[in-house]
Amino acid sequence: MNTQRYQVGAGAQDRVGEHFTIVFAGFYRPWATWIQHRLESHGHRTTLHRWDPPREVPLEAALGDLLLARGRILLVLSDWFFELGPRREDEWNEALRGIVADNVDRFAAVNLTNRALLPATAVLEPADLWGVGAPEAERRLLARLQLPEGPPRRPLPAGPGARYPNDPPAVWGDVPRRNRRFTGRDDLLNQVQEQLMDADRGTAVCVLVGMSGIGKTQMAAEYAHRFSSDYDVVWWVNSDTRGTQRERFGELAPELQLDVGSEPGERIRALREALRRGEPYKNWLIIFDGWDDTDLVDEILPWGQGHVLITSRNRLWDRYGATVDVPGFQRHESTGYLMRRAPRLTAEQADAVASELGDVPIALVQAAAWLGESDMEVADYLRMVRDGDGVGLADHGEYEGIPTSMITSWSILINRLRETQPHAVELLTLCTSFGAGRIPIGLIRVMPPAQLPDSLGWLVSDLPSWTRALDTLVNYSVFTRESRDLRTTQAHEPGPEQESVHMHRLVHDIVARLTSPEERQLHRRIVRRMIAAADPGNPQDSRLWPRYAELLPHLEPSGALGSHDYRVQETVLNLLRYCMHSGEFRTGVELAEQIRTQWSEMFPPEHPRMVELTTQQGNILRAHGLFRAAYELDRECLERLRALPDTDAGSLMTATSCLAADQRFLGQYTEALQMQREVLNTALELLGPDDYTTLLAQHNLGVGLRLLGRYSEAYDIDLETLRARENQLRARHAATLVSGIACARDLRLMGRYGDALARQELGMRLHIQVLGANHPQTLRARHNLLLCQRRAGSPQDLTGAMAGLLEQMEQVHGRRHYATMGLVVDFGNYAREHGDIRQARELIEEGESGFRTLLGPAHPISTGMLSNTGLVLQAAGERAEALTMFESAYAGLAASLGPDHPWVLGCALNAAAGRNFTGRLESAADLSRDTLRRARTALGQDHPFTLSCEVALAADLRALREHEEAEKVEEDALQRLARTLGAQHPHALSARQRSRPYWDFEPYLG
Incomplete structure (x- = not known):
């Protein structure tokens, strides 16, 4: 490293307020903006000038044009700077010795590389900023410009350009390695920056839109590197599939030190909130690469003071943010790239190749790699591309949307590699049996050798051949290596078993077309086995979800969905279970239907595999809110199993349990309870009282009793389940916490508001500690806590x-x-x-x-909601309309649930009030008497609802001038309320003030 020190020249102390034009190649914008920031902080004026003169303009003329700028000219030099054009070394040396040497007082330079610069750059006396810290770099910069050192005259606030380029953002995640051959696109990149910087606060979204292979991903990666100094957080999210996108985006949450668990939905919710608030960082950049499906925008897309950059083929993104169309290369960009990657090409040859390949970046990348690595004459290459000689295109079908020249170019590469690097071709074609995008290729190396054919045994036994093959494909730009951020994974470089590559979907499609059916069949079988071997075997363990998310995109391309292999089938089911446990319900619904389509051709409906599929599919449909679809699926399965003479009791138990769950959600409470009792009895007989499945069946029995209004019975069951789960699992197990919620809910519905609140407060603390504040189960616990606080008379x-x-x-x-x-x-x-x-x-x-x-209009929940509507109407003074709602709810629920269900009694309480307020006094009193009698039987003498019925009856008796009975009923109610809830409870205070009681309907599905 150059260690020379620069002395401040004579008169330096008087040099204040100078103007500098900072000239840089786009690749080094972060350095230019940092230099600008430091010079301005010392009181100087600056202008940034990105410089990339067309190759047609003589270099001396281009440098001479810089002299038109005001003040001094500071060149930001690197080996990249001298590749602009590109131009011959002697042309640069001539220009430096001419125009620069003649105006040496106007030119100065800094050097950003440890590589040797051109000899003629000595005339610029560049200050070496390579490998030094920010203070020393600033000192060297000022010394080279003969400016006074010392503290800044006007310190500038932190912001764009303030970060020293050698200091990375605080969080940097999975951004592809910088492509040192990245070419052009400067105007587009500046346009992207302007779109993001100028967007309204909270809406900074820019979408790079274009056809496959046009270079969107490379542009996004270059933007991340080029403008990294503007951000504290830069995070890359592969978005080819929903599962991968959610997992990768959610991985940012722990990097921001957010207190969340491992469930993707929970992480995403906490992360979006943190990004919205700008805590702990306001300046963030999230890049979603390959996000084509806009259905999940409301669930994923973050908002806040940061920036979102998206690459997509979908042009509908314009409704969410600014879009930038990414075209093919301009011709000078094409030729510049080709000549840098393959220096032996002349400008005319590069122009011919670019023209033949239509200036499509991905085609140029492959052509440049081939021409740069091989010794094939350019004329021969062009002839083969034009004519397709000897590449066998006729056997590979149609190529709609893909230029034939691109197919031919790839054919040339593959055919030549077959001769020189056959292992590389084997590895390449194997990868087409994965899905496009990120491919965990290293997993192949953990397969048992016996599961590979002899011809491919080298994949696991010959590490040098593996390394050579992978390096060859990377060198020829077929793959790019995935670069996981080591700070988020491990403290050392990943070994071969952890290696992943990225294969562009267009390359994937082309190579797949050029692969023989025999090879493809063999390779798909290998990939299926690899997926099965990589299955961790426990989709309930959230720590393993990243592995499942990694495997999910490769099920369909590998043919795993239609595999007859038992282990592969079990892996497919485990991935479906992963979707359920991780909350990926939409993905799970789609996957389950894909599996059913394949398996229906392989198995009869009563086959154990189909029964298990039905169980998992029904669970996901139910969790997603598709209750009727789940019911029809489970009902048909149970009927079929019951019709078979040899169905085992365990399968019948599981199918019955699924149908009982569907019935509960559909409002068929009595039928569901009967079926759930069958399930519990079978579980006790087959598995014993302490088995996990038995305790789940027992918990579901409590749910059924609660839905039927049998709260005391439900509490006894739930308390027993809670104690058993605490013994068999642990107090902090998620299932145990569910039982805690159930017990608190029972206590609240039993009128024991203080006990319910105390239990739920403890459960809430445990939920936050165990599952995190944003887990769906934690939110359910918080919801119940709010209801407990309300019923307990919380003053807040x-x-x-x-x-x-x-x-x-x-x-x-x-x-x-x-x-x-x-x-x-x-x-x-x-x-x-x-x-x-x-x-x-x-x-x-x-x-x-x-x-x-x-749920449909006849469901008990839909019917009960009419009573809430009536209360709003009544509060607004619309009493006749309110009574209509009350009576409809009362009659409807009584018909479906019977006259003694607490929901029916609540609707009756409201209906009696409606009759009273509309002058139907006798009818109101009759209904109040009947409701009180039934409430005493159903809920007990001292239940707060029963006492509300007493207060209501007293009001109706007073309206009929039966004052003696009214006083007696009212006094009894007041005494019991004071004894049960306390004299200062809102219910007791309202009763003393003779406010008419009402009943809120709380919709509860179980």
Whole structure:
């Protein structure tokens, strides 16, 4: 390294306020902006000038034009700078010895490379900034320009250009290695930067749109490197598949030190919130590469003060942000790239090759690699590309959308490699049996050698051949090596077993077409076995989800979905289970249908594989809110199993349990409870009382009892399950925490509000510690906690907490999911109770419409929602309309659930009030008496709801002037309320103030 020191020249202390034009190649913009930032902080004026003169312009003329700029000219030099054009070395030396030497007082330079510069650059006396820290680099810069050292005259705030280029962003994740052969695109890159910088706050999204192979990914990677000094966080997200995208984006959460678990949905929700707030970093850049499906924008796309850069073939992105069309290379960019990659080419030869390949970057990359590595004459190469001689194109079908010249060019490469590097071709064609994009090719090396044919045994036994083959394909630009950020993976370079490569989808398609059917069949079988060998075998373990996300894109290309191999089939099912446990419901629904299509041709419907598929598919459909589809699938399966004489009891138990779950969601509560009892009895007989499956069946029995309003029975079951799970699993196991929520819910519904609140507060702390604040189960626990706080008479205003939870739930499930809509309704009830009628009306209308669409108008939830609508109407003074809603809800639920269900009794309480307010006093009193009698039987004498019924009856008796009985009933209610809830509880206070009680319907699906 050059260690020379620069002395400040005479008169340096007087040199303040000078103007400098900083001339740089686009590749080194971060250095130019840092130099600008430092000079301006010392009181000088600067102009940035990106310089890449066309090759047709003589170099002396181009350098002479720089002299038209004001002040001094600072050249930011590197070996890359002298490749501009590209131009011959003697042309550079001549220009430096001429125009620069003649104006040496105007020119100065800094050097950013440890490689030897041209000899003639000595005239510039470049200050060497390579490999030194920021303070020393600044000192050398000022000394070279003969400027005074010392503290800055006007320190500039941190921002674009302030970071020293050798200091990387605080977080740098998975960005592809910088392509030192990247060519041109400077205007497009500057356009992208302007789009992002000029966007409104919170909407900085720019999308690079163009055909496959046009260079979008390379542009995005170059942007990340070129403008990295503007950001504290730069994170790359491969978005070829939804699962890969969610996993990779979610991996940023722990890098930002967010306190979250490993579930992708939970990580994404916490991450989007952190990015929105700008904590811990405001200046971030997230790059989504290959994001073509816009369906998941609301779930994934982050907003905030940072920037989002997307590459896509989908032109519909313009509704979400600015789009930049990425065309092919301009001709001078094509020829410049070819001549740098293959220096033996003349300008005329490069022009001919670029013309033949249509200036398509991916075709030029391959051609340049071939011409740079081989000794084939350019004329011979062009003739073969034009004529297709000897490359066997006739056998490879149609090439719609792919230029024939590109197919021919690849054929030339593959045919020549077959002669010189046969292992490289074997590895290349093997990769076409994976999906395009990221390929975990190293997994092949952990396969048992016996599972490989003799001809491919070298893949696991001959590491030098493996390395040579992979290096050859990288050198010929067929692959790029994936560069995982070592700070996020491991402290050493990955070994061959961890290697991954990236294969462009267009290259993947071309090579697949040029692969014989026999080779493809063999290689797909190998890849299927590799996927099975890589299966960790436990899709419930969230620590293994990244591996499953890595394998998922390769199921269909490898033919795994139609495999007859038992281990491969089990891996396919494990990937479906992964979708369920990780919350990838949409992907799981699609995958399950793909599997069913393939397996239906291989197995009869009653085959154990099909039964297991049905179980998993039904679970995912149900979790996704497709209750009717899950029911029809599970019902047909159970009927078929029951019709067979030799079906084993375990399969029947599982199928029955699935159908019972469907019935609960569809409102068939009595039938579901009966089936669930069968499931529990079978589980006890087959597995014993302490088995995980038995405890799950017991928990589901509690759910069924709760839905039927049998709260005390449900509590006994749930408490028993909780204790067993604490013993058999652990207190912090997710299933144990679910039982804790169930017990707290039972206690609340039993009217034991204080006990319910105490239990749920403890459960809430455990959920946050174990699962994280944004896990779906934690959100369910928080929802129950808010309801417990409300019923316990908490003095705090819960509006903010409910609004915040609603925002979280919407991010997790979407606005139309049943869990989110349940909170929408409870929030609406709370708003009405506290006088915000406008918000209450909006929320209750949204909830009623949503549940009716999801469940149908006859479902108990949809019917019960009419009572909430009636309460809003009544609060707004629309009493006749409110009574209609009350009566409809009461009659509908009584018909479906029977007269003694707590939901029916609640609707009756509201209907009696509606009758009273509209002058139907006798009818109101009769209904109140009947409701009180039934409530005492169903819920007990001292249940808060029963006491509300007493208060309501007293009001109706007073309206009929039966004051003596009214006083007696009211006094009994007040005493019991004070004893049960406390004299200062809102219910007790309202009763003393003779406010008419009401009942909120809480939609609960189980």
